[in-house]
């Protein structure tokens with residue numbers, strides 16, 4: 001079976017983890033700050049705060065920006081549920097902005113329309129907007145940034161798919177157009193630390209707040225304490241934090257993987273070009289478009305089949321899996337999840353995300369995929385279409 005995604009682990013990666021196992025620190029040692037420094041340098045940002053998942057990073061990013069139960073957070077319905085859940089963890093309300101069919105990213109026209117309507121009718125504006133760089137392609141960050149200034153909201157980029165991507169010459173994660181950027185290092189993503197995530201920011205205050213929140217809200221810095229120290233053992237809890245720490249084992253794997261991110265992204269782009277070339281003759285299979293001013297990290301290679309309906313969508317994906325191609329679908333619109341329907345969302349709320357979902361198939365894409373396998377994937381897909389469309 002050809003999987004849809006797969007990590008690439010080298011002998012150096014393995015040695016890096018073994019070295020930590022033989023060292024004094026399995027967690028809270030030197031590897032975590034080393035990893036943070038390396039990521040910060042790679043994406044050209046001032047601060048990076050490593051945590052045990054992107055989900056945790058989204059949560060503490062929202063808290064650091066002051067999201068409370070009085071607030072609204074907006075995100076894209078075409079994402080993993082974690083992009084929306086983080087708002088609910090803070091007790092805030094969640095709402096969605098529909099997507100562009102051709103990229104799968106949040107539609108900036110839809111965002112602007114929603115903001116204008118809300119303002120005219122004196123309804124709440126969002127405290128934070130969380131765009132998702134779907135499949136690895138950065139969304140239209142410059143427009144988003146302008147809207148954030150005009151309407152006074154903060155921006156957290158969910159870049160779980162997009163480390164190594166660029167937007168008009170700035171690296172994703174540099175926070176040129178946002179307050180905080182979040183990456184995931186789950187094994188299916190571009191690079192991995194097994195589980196893990198990181199939040200980047202240029203704001204020292206936000207970075208410090210996130211550092212506190214990832215480890216119980218406890219400080220060792222006398223300057224942050226409200227009472228004088230009891231002695232050299234003393235620490236003080238000044239926030240309600242969590243245990244969201246990354247281990248040194250994971251950080252060592254992350255550091256080693258980071259040295260190959262550029263290579264991973266280059267390979268993924270070459271493979272995406274191969275697929276696009278193989279699909280050139282077909283007018284019933286449409287790859288997502290990537291805009292000229294940006295580099296997609298190509299976490300996913302998604303095609304749209306506009307002729308599909310609910311029944312044939314399932315048949316085509318089943319056919320692929322029965323013929324050795326583990327195709328997948330990204331994403332079930334978040335607002336259609338039972339948990340979100342119970343909050344009041346319903347079918348028809350975000351028509352593009354729903355239409356897109358019915359048409360989308362994710363094809364295998366990972367560094368070790370071969371050209372022969374890619375050719376096989378497309379021939380199986382063509383056979384499936386002949387059979388069901």
Ligand SMILES: *Cc1c(COP(=O)(O)O)cnc(C)c1O
Nearest residue numbers: 053054055080082160184185186
């Ligand atoms: C994977 C993913 C997450 C969650 O990442 P974890 O590290 O598994 O918590 C969040 N948002 C998006 C868009 C993702 O793809």
